[in-house]
Amino acid sequence: MVFFNLWSVLQWYLRPFIKWFLRKTTRLCELQRICYGDKPGAERSRNVEKSLMLSRTRDVKQVVSYLDNTVLERSFVPRNFPEILNPSVAIILRAKKINPKLHELFIVSFRRCLAQIWSYRLLLEEVEEMRKTHYDSSLPEHEEKLLKLWSLLVPNEDLESRVTKQWQYIGFQGDDPKTDFRGMGLLGLENLLFFASEYPQASSHVLSHSHHPKYGYTYAVVGINLTSMAYYLLKDGSAKTYMFNARQYLPNMNLFHKFYCYLFYEFDKMWIESKPENMMEFSIIFKKFENAIRNELADPASVFRINIEVDTI
Structure with missing residues (x-):
């Protein structure tokens, strides 16, 4: 040193x-x-x-x-x-x-x-x-985004009420999703919403994996953890490799959301391939995934994209 x-x-x-x-x-x-x-x-x-x-x-x-x-x-x-x-x-x-x-x-x-x-x-x-923008259930625009997330992920089932155990189906911890957004604020919701709206087949594919009888996980909570990862990769400069190599685009919020979608899809693949015994292995696999992403980002020639084949699954 x-x-x-x-x-x-x-x-x-x-x-x-x-x-x-x-x-x-x-x-x-x-x-x-x-x-x-x-x-x-x-x-x-x-x-x-x-x-x-x-x-x-x-x-x-x-x-x-x-x-x-x-x-x-x-x-x-x-x-x-x-x-x-x-x-x-x-x-x-x-x-x-x-x-x-x-x-x-x-x-x-x-x-x-x-x-x-x-x-x-x-x-x-x-x-x-x-x-830093906290999810506020008294704001109609926030509530509309949350309800839209449900309708995109579970289009064939209506919510019984605003506060209901149904939210746990898409991986929130309790009856009211707003409590899960405390760490990443509105950013966590915006990421989840972008994945569901821009990559409907991929997000549905990942959601189905989260319901696997043996390897299932909490979809929304894991998604918010991945928002945290994307945020810190952006903040410490590691994400510059992804942003600067997206040659047709300049770094912007849309590109950040796409980076998040890539992370979510790739984490899901690693999780299923790891065949975890239970959710207790989450922190180990999550850290392994973060290290793998950081190693890829350390190579300035790396290019990240969601496999197009995902949309046909």
């Missing part, structure tokens, strides 16, 4: 010299070397972010601060990208002495990286806000 800290300090002091040496020998700044040399997606965007965060150049620091403020103001959205990203890129080009006419490909690549990095930061803010 001491050696690691010493090496980190040494790298900090040597970094300017190394960058100067590479610029002289390659005639490219660090950002150019990353955008031209790294694979598009997680590898490139992560390294661009690291370079920007470690930069000691005043103009670069100001651009980072400005982009952070647009996130806090919730204005970092695609319709505002021209007025936000164009001047930001121009300042970086000037600060790094990059000729825009000679490096048009760099501009496209770098701009994409900025869009990914700060879209991810905006997503963090939005997810955190939803997590």
